[in-house]
Amino acid sequence: MNKYWSETIKGITPYVPGEQPRAGRLVKLNTNENPYPPSPEVLEAMKAAVTDKLRLYPDPNCSRLREAASRLYGIPAEQIFAGNGSDEILAFCFKAFFDPGDTILFPDITYNFYEVYADLFGVSYRTVPLTENFEVSASEFSSDNDGIILANPNAPTGKTLSLEDLETLIQSNRQAVVIIDEAYIDFGGESSIGLIPKYDNLLVIRTFSKSRSLAGLRIGLAMGNRSLIEALIRVRDCINCFTVDWIAQAGAIASLEDTGTFSHYIGRITATRGRMTEYLRDADFHVIDSSTNFLMMSHPFLRAKALYEALREKNIFVRYFPKPRIDNYLRVTIGTDEEMDIFYDAILDIVKNTH
Amino acid sequence: MNKYWSETIKGITPYVPGEQPRAGRLVKLNTNENPYPPSPEVLEAMKAAVTDKLRLYPDPNCSRLREAASRLYGIPAEQIFAGNGSDEILAFCFKAFFDPGDTILFPDITYNFYEVYADLFGVSYRTVPLTENFEVSASEFSSDNDGIILANPNAPTGKTLSLEDLETLIQSNRQAVVIIDEAYIDFGGESSIGLIPKYDNLLVIRTFSKSRSLAGLRIGLAMGNRSLIEALIRVRDCINCFTVDWIAQAGAIASLEDTGTFSHYIGRITATRGRMTEYLRDADFHVIDSSTNFLMMSHPFLRAKALYEALREKNIFVRYFPKPRIDNYLRVTIGTDEEMDIFYDAILDIVKNTH
Incomplete structure (x- = not known):
């Protein structure tokens, strides 16, 4: 039916x-x-955000949250995007950077959601096999493609790719956006955030659901070149201008501040x-x-x-x-x-x- | 750039x-x-939801919220979908019910977002002119189409269509989904919720941003035939399984209960x-x-x-x-x-x- x-x-x-x-x-x-x-300060900040102000639409651009992230990660606030969980941001990436007919790459064993996004938005993909030991072979990703998504550390293997290998991969794919999903990076591995000033094709995604104990709040971030962030804003403003509510913004700010x-x-x-x-x-x-x-x-x-x-x-x-x-x-x-x-x-x- | x-x-x-x-x-x-x-009870419920439980993913199906909506609107919970604002739900509708190449109808003067969704998802549309007095002419919508979206009351005109005219429109378009966006219905006009049991092509959308003083919380509902709700769930689970956070679910339940x-x-x-x-x-x-x-x-x-x-x-x-x-x-x-x-x-x- x-x-x-x-x-x-x-x-x-x-x-x-x-x-x-x-x-x-x-x-x-x-x-x-x-x-x-979550830290007691995060809970306090959320309670303090439960006010009459909820009658008003939230700040669509999450300005204070992006400023807090900017202070922590050393990336200008204009190069940061906040969304309703990293899954939503990943979905937005598919509309922002890929067209039907494009072919993107990701490992054969990785976060299962990548192939679902591709199917939903009609983007083709080719999976690149991990080695026998479940390592990402960076050199296998330098073929012809319209985009790459890598979880680093990878899930569900738990393995990381070195920053050196990642940089080589980003460098040899300047024709396309390379999305590094750092959902688990706070538990180990080297973040690629430091490469953002060097590569305008690098987008780094973070979530508050794992290391920040806020799966129930729904917060994710994307960081990268300003033009990539602008594309994500355009997608958001074609779907739902206000994706992150007042309370989530308040909790996320407090989380970034309570190191x-x-x-x-x-x-x-x-x-x-x-x-x-x-x-x-x-x-x-x-x-x-x-x-x-x-x-x-x-x-x-x-x-x-x-x-x-x-x-x-x-x-x-x-x-x-x-x-x-x-x-x-x-x-x-x-x-x-x-x-x-x-x-x-x-x-x-x-x-x-x-x- | x-x-x-x-x-x-x-x-x-x-x-x-x-x-x-x-x-x-x-x-x-x-x-x-x-x-x-928002009602003091809504604020209390939200504060009470700010707990350690936020470390866990929220209930993706918003079961308790849908049950509260079911009690208020008299529609079974399985026929209700909750999302991160009605805008998000409207966007999901475009992936759920329309394909590129389809042509949908909406009035020439209405919520501007409808044409943005259509453009984003590659769905064609034809606008149906309101009368000189800014009335929707229901009979103009009975032509060949793959879907209809009507805001009732309409925005920004503020005018309503009678339930009788709406039913005629829904009845004469059984080939397609008719989406009635009731963002403002609590302020006047007759809701089409009562028609849901009769028409499996009717989907009614509600928001908590206007009459419920919760624009800053981001909650919307869709109500309709179970098959339509299932399509929305499928779209959601291809984008972001957890769209409504714990605190928003708690606030929304309290709002529905404080009549x-x-x-x-x-x-x-x-x-x-x-x-x-x-x-x-x-x-x-x-x-x-x-x-x-x-x-x-x-x-x-x-x-x-x-x-x-x-x-x-x-x-x-x-x-x-x-x-x-x-x-x-x-x-x-x-x-x-x-x-x-x-x-x-x-x-x-x-x-x-x-x-």
């Missing part, structure tokens, strides 16, 4: 986000949320990640070195799908992707130490009982 | 929203915001509208009967553009559209009684001093 659907929508496979189960007691390690709360709490929780997550990587390897799991807030792991003989289902029965949610090359891996978000201990005990228990 | 822009973005003219001036003392009657604050404050302020606005219409007509202005929270008005010999500029010099912001047929009208949002008195005195002063 879809006689009124557009042809695009009839044919498309939308993105499927990780489950947001509503049950009470569960360990949720499936959508790379931060196990620690102390931010560093503290990043430190805890990376410490837990190190400990858990070690434990799991000691228990014979293959765990990829992670620069993110998740681990990509597999077991020498138990199938990932079986592990995923067995964990789910114990109310432990992790992510499993039934996709070529990674269908024997689990992607496990780094939770609190307590959550990770529950996960660890559970998975060891499953392994033991399957022998 | 737009070598990286897509062809679509190079050629397009984005929507230009009314100014959001940041100056201190001014009378802002230019973007149809509500002069009264008392809502009716009280609607009553005040319509009373001010009546009084001001009378005063302005007594002062020789031509004022269209309004079913909205704005007045469309012209003066017998002073040009609207000159009035607009003279008001602006007095820090009174109204809207002027340099477009055929309406370029001698001002669109003036109904503010508080105090604001309207300032506006009234100022415009009379301008008229007097121009004699």
Whole structure:
């Protein structure tokens, strides 16, 4: 019963986000949320923004938020764009920089949403295989293309590309926009923000959903040459001029300003990640070195799908992707130490009982 | 310097929203915001939603919000879609229901954003002229088309179409989706929500930015046949699965539940509208009967553009559209009684001093 659907929508496979189960007691390690709360200053700033002013449209350009980002990242405010989550900004990129008939490149194993955007907006894409060790081969991206999207660190592998390799890639693709999705960069790897003044074809995307504990607030940023930012503004003003509400703007500003709490929780997550990587390897799991807030792991003989289902029965949610090359891996978000201990005990228990 | 822009973005003219001036003392009657604050219960609900839970992604389907809307409007929750403002939902409609090459219809004088969406998504459109008195002629919409968008009440004219005429229009266009944009319906006119069970081609759009005093929060709803709602969900899940943040969901629920404050302020606005219409007509202005929270008005010999500029010099912001047929009208949002008195005195002063 879809006689009124557009042809695009009839044919498309939308993105499927990780489950947001509503049950009470569960360990949720499936959508790379931060196990620690937003900083108290962020919550205070949001409460303070709940005023009668909400009757007015928000600042469409998020001026104060962009100024706060400018101070933190050392990029002029005019070179920063704020949106309703980085997913929205990525979608806007497809209308801003690519036309139907264009061919863009991204790795064969990466954030699944890139191919959905391409399908929605009729942009062709070619996937570039990661190496056997799930590394991005920068040199493979220097062929003919109309754009490149790279998640760095990559998801769901958790691996990073060096800044040197990234620069070579950007340099050898001056004909096209290179979008670096730095959703996980605060957990490891080198940011390409420092390359923005040198390359007018570089756009760096950030999200507040992972390292800043604000998935529920919906904030993302794009940084790059002013002309690229202008294109994003044009797309936004053809869809919804006011994408970021007053309260989200206030919370995002406070988040950028509270560097102390931010560093503290990043430190805890990376410490837990190190400990858990070690434990799991000691228990014979293959765990990829992670620069993110998740681990990509597999077991020498138990199938990932079986592990995923067995964990789910114990109310432990992790992510499993039934996709070529990674269908024997689990992607496990780094939770609190307590959550990770529950996960660890559970998975060891499953392994033991399957022998 | 737009070598990286897509062809679509190079050629397009984005929507230009009314100014959001940041100056201190001014009378802002230019973007149809509500002069009264959101209900205290709405503010309380939002503050209560500012919690550690913000580290988690919001409910993508806004289930509780849709249930609250279901209770108020008597439409099943599965037939309701929530988005980040009605503009976003309208944009989604273009991907959901129309393909490039399709031709849709809307009036020649209506919300300017409709043609921007069409241009962005490559959908053709034909405008149907309003009558000399700025009425929608429903019968003119029964020609061959792939979709219809009608604002009811219409903006910026402020006029409504009767439910009977609307039903005839929907009935004679069963081949296509008919989108009724009811942004201003709470201020007057008959809602077409009651027709939803009868017509699977009807989609009704609502916003919280006008009657609900929540322009700064960004909430819109779409209501219609389940298949139409499913198409909108598919588009959303190809762009950004989590469009409405936790705090906005909480505020929107409280707004739908507090019918008392809502009716009280609607009553005040319509009373001010009546009084001001009378005063302005007594002062020789031509004022269209309004079913909205704005007045469309012209003066017998002073040009609207000159009035607009003279008001602006007095820090009174109204809207002027340099477009055929309406370029001698001002669109003036109904503010508080105090604001309207300032506006009234100022415009009379301008008229007097121009004699």
